[in-house]
Amino acid sequence: MWHHVVLAAVADLGPLAQAELGRSVLLDPKDMVGVLNDLQADGFVDRAPDPKDRRKNAITITAEGKRLLTRCTRAAERANGELLAPLSTDERARFLEMLTRISGVTEEGAPGGR
Numbered sequence: 001m002w003h004h005v006v007l008a009a010v011a012d013l014g015p016l017a018q019a020e021l022g023r024s025v026l027l028d029p030k031d032m033v034g035v036l037n038d039l040q041a042d043g044f045v046d047r048a049p050d051p052k053d054r055r056k057n058a059i060t061i062t063a064e065g066k067r068l069l070t071r072c073t074r075a076a077e078r079a080n081g082e083l084l085a086p087l088s089t090d091e092r093a094r095f096l097e098m099l100t101r102i103s104g105v106t107e108e109g110a111p112g113g114r
Contacts, residue, residue, distance in 0.1 A: 002027060004072055006035050010045055010061045011069055017056040018047070044068055 002025075009025050010016070016024075022032040036059065039045040044065035050058035061069070084092045 002031065002035050003039060004069075006032070007039060007044055007061065007065055007069055010059050011066065015050075015058045015060045017050055017053070018059055019056065021059055039065070 005025050006021065006027070009021060013021070013024060018032065018036065019029065022029050027035070036045060036047060040047055042064075044062055046060045046062055047057045048060075050056040084095070087095060
């Protein structure tokens with residue numbers, strides 16, 4: 001799950017510092033290192049010195065990472081479609097709104113207040 005979250009965040013946020021990426025997805029720095037090691041070993045992200053600050057690593061998604069993310073997105077859309085098939089369009093919208101509300105996640109993806 002964290003691998004997908006991190007990969008999606010890198011795709012959405014563009015090249016960014018490793019520490020900033022960890023803060024954006026609320027992942028402990030030690031755990032972020034392990035996830036990034038896995039993603040880099042599989043060729044889904046690149047880690048290189050940040051051109052703005054050589055003391056930091058900048059994380060970018062690779063072409064293979066983009067392809068994987070597209071496949072995962074399509075699979076999730078199919079699964080959601082099957083799960084929500086018994087609901088009307090309006091019921092789906094209300095259901096997803098309620099799930100979002102009880103999860104405590106804002107539209108920006110970070111935990112938010114109510």
